Amino acid sequence: MPQPVIASVGASPLGRTDLPGRDLFSVALAEAFDGLPDPADLVEAVYVGNQSESYEHQIMYGTLLAEWAGLRHVPAERVEGCAAAGALALRHAVKDVRNGEHEAVLACGVEKMTSAGTSGATDALSAAFDRAIEQRSGITAPSQYALLAQRYLHETEATERDLAEIAVKNHANAARNPRAQFPKEIDVATVLESDPIAPPLKLYDCAPVGDGAAAVLVTTAELAADLDRPQVRVAGSGASANNIAVAERDMTDVAGARIAAETAYEEAGIDAAAVDIAEVHDAFTVCEALLAEAAGFAPAGTGYQSYRAPAERADGWTDVQLSPSGGLKARGHPIGATGLLQALEAYEQLTGAAGDRAVEGAETALLLNEGGVADAVTVGHVLTTAEAP
Amino acid sequence: MTDGGLDATDPRTLPGFFDALADGELLGGVCADCGQVLLPPRPACYACGSRAVDVEPQSREGRVFSYTAVHTPPPAFAADAPYTVAVVELADGGRLLGRVTADYADVAIGDAVELTVREPTAAEREVALDYETDWPVHVFEPR
Ligand SMILES: [Zn+2]
Numbered sequence: 032m033p034q035p036v037i038a039s040v041g042a043s044p045l046g047r048t049d050l051p052g053r054d055l056f057s058v059a060l061a062e063a064f065d066g067l068p069d070p071a072d073l074v075e076a077v078y079v080g081n082q083s084e085s086y087e088h089q090i091m092y093g094t095l096l097a098e099w100a101g102l103r104h105v106p107a108e109r110v111e112g113c114a115a116a117g118a119l120a121l122r123h124a125v126k127d128v129r130n131g132e133h134e135a136v137l138a139c140g141v142e143k144m145t146s147a148g149t150s151g152a153t154d155a156l157s158a159a160f161d162r163a164i165e166q167r168s169g170i171t172a173p174s175q176y177a178l179l180a181q182r183y184l185h186e187t188e189a190t191e192r193d194l195a196e197i198a199v200k201n202h203a204n205a206a207r208n209p210r211a212q213f214p215k216e217i218d219v220a221t222v223l224e225s226d227p228i229a230p231p232l233k234l235y236d237c238a239p240v241g242d243g244a245a246a247v248l249v250t251t252a253e254l255a256a257d258l259d260r261p262q263v264r265v266a267g268s269g270a271s272a273n274n275i276a277v278a279e280r281d282m283t284d285v286a287g288a289r290i291a292a293e294t295a296y297e298e299a300g301i302d303a304a305a306v307d308i309a310e311v312h313d314a315f316t317v318c319e320a321l322l323a324e325a326a327g328f329a330p331a332g333t334g335y336q337s338y339r340a341p342a343e344r345a346d347g348w349t350d351v352q353l354s355p356s357g358g359l360k361a362r363g364h365p366i367g368a369t370g371l372l373q374a375l376e377a378y379e380q381l382t383g384a385a386g387d388r389a390v391e392g393a394e395t396a397l398l399l400n401e402g403g404v405a406d407a408v409t410v411g412h413v414l415t416t417a418e419a420p
Numbered sequence: 421m422t423d424g425g426l427d428a429t430d431p432r433t434l435p436g437f438f439d440a441l442a443d444g445e446l447l448g449g450v451c452a453d454c455g456q457v458l459l460p461p462r463p464a465c466y467a468c469g470s471r472a473v474d475v476e477p478q479s480r481e482g483r484v485f486s487y488t489a490v491h492t493p494p495p496a497f498a499a500d501a502p503y504t505v506a507v508v509e510l511a512d513g514g515r516l517l518g519r520v521t522a523d524y525a526d527v528a529i530g531d532a533v534e535l536t537v538r539e540p541t542a543a544e545r546e547v548a549l550d551y552e553t554d555w556p557v558h559v560f561e562p563r
Contacts, residue, residue, distance in 0.1 A: 149492070150495040150498075153493070153495070154495055154496075157494050163438075163460065163555075164516065164517060164518070164558075167544070167552070167557060168505060168517055168518050168557075169493055169494060169500065169503060169519065170505055170517065171490055171492060171493060171494060174489075174490045177488035178487070178517075179486070181486045181487060181488055181529070182529070185486070185529050226491075227489075227491050228492055229489060229490055229491060229492075230488055230524060231488075232488075274466055278485075278507045278508075278516055278517040279458075279466070279515060282507070
């Protein structure tokens with residue numbers, strides 16, 4: 032079976048931009064193919080992660096971006112899974128290469144979230160929730176996660192200050208990331224005193240709305256070597272859906288995310304302790320706590336300690352570093368591109384291209400990308416250096 | 421599988437569920453194999469996969485499992501904000517999300533609430549899909 036690898040990555044600027052979605056993609060593609068043959072000479076299929084047509088009244092993103100990449104008559108499709116769309120696109124590309132169907136597949140993601148304003152984005156994201164009961168009750172993305180956070184604070188020793196510290200840590204990481212939407216440090220008081228969005232969550236507990244695109248080239252190890260590109264192995268991939276309604280789930284154990292991570296570990300032949308860095312889906316601060324537990328990094332009820340140095344965490348924690356990119360919180364969260372931005376961070380970390388934010392000795396990365404509320408769908412990938420055992 | 425005859429009068433469909441709710445009856449699916457309560461009812465049990473799902477009336481009394489307040493609502497509900505939303509665990513074991521007719525500061529986990537039903541407001545009808553316009557809206561009232 033061919034070994035799928037990531038052979039190149041690229042991204043657009045993140046945040047409020049003056050480019051439409053397809054143009055953001057063109058920027059990401061240009062970076063990913065800098066120094067490579069044109070996409071038309073390499074790429075055999077395209078998957079596009081994209082959350083909603085409501086931002087730009089545009090579907091057919093597979094066809095559109097294939098065309099904008101100069102490709103014709105290749106399989107191309109949009110993949111939808113709310114905020115997990117990007118990692119689903121990556122997963123499809125990985126499977127195509129692994130099963131021998133294609134030697135080079137483009138996984139990309141794009142979202143132009145600022146075009147409809149905050150209310151438009153709120154409305155578009157609400158479509159991820161069960162229509163009959165939840166949408167009709169006026170629930171929103173922050174308030175869904177606030178329900179999880181409220182219950183988490185009730186069941187564990189975590190405090191609102193601990194959640195704020197997660198945001199502070201991710202901003203500190205983003206301050207060293209030239210790609211970040213918010214490359215600036217903040218303090219705990221800034222988070223705790225920010226406007227209430229859905230208590231206990233405040234503005235600075237929430238990832239921003241923003242525009243952006245990312246492109247990841249998945250190839251065989253042989254082709255990456257022929258292209259003379261640094262390569263990162265995609266050693267494992269897992270995905271799992273949970274109930275769409277948050278009410279029907281265990282609200283402090285994100286079991287779908289746990290299964291996605293464990294499937295990826297199993298394929299890679301590793302366990303949680305082997306993971307050096309993890310990009311987790313911190314759309315809201317509480318998510319990082321929940322995912323640290325689901326990924327097996329932290330004993331139940333202690334995931335909120337992710338902001339602390341490894342030696343200061345509870346017994347049973349691994350020494351993993353979470354979201355060196357700054358995470359969704361501060362790196363940015365252009366929905367359909369987010370899962371691929373996670374892959375981009377891991378690629379740069381594992382190929383020695385992460386500059387000031389490089390995590391020393393990192394050889395193994397876990398990516399967890401969620402869609403809907405928490406683990407309504409989760410995609411997990413394990414990436415390793417070519418030299419990793 | 422025995423779902424072939426499902427029509428809009430069957431409470432395992434949304435129209436059937438909301439028709440009963442409009443008459444004041446909260447119906448749940450109850451798995452004959454594992455006992456899982458499904459709100460609203462549906463043809464299969466997510467807990468065990470069984471398609472042996474009975475439809476049974478559910479208690480409308482419950483307790484707040486988690487709650488929050490929506491300060492940044494979807495455009496259709498802007499006039500209502502901030503409003504309180506909770507996940508409620510009902511006495512028969514099912515869980516349902518809905519609005520609570522109380523201020524956020526007056527709600528706590530474990531509080532007793534009761535499910536009531538009202539007609540949609542004009543604003544809610546405005547954003548309803550064609551098939552939803554007559555569906556009632558459930559809200560939880562503190563007991
Ligand atoms: Zn069952």
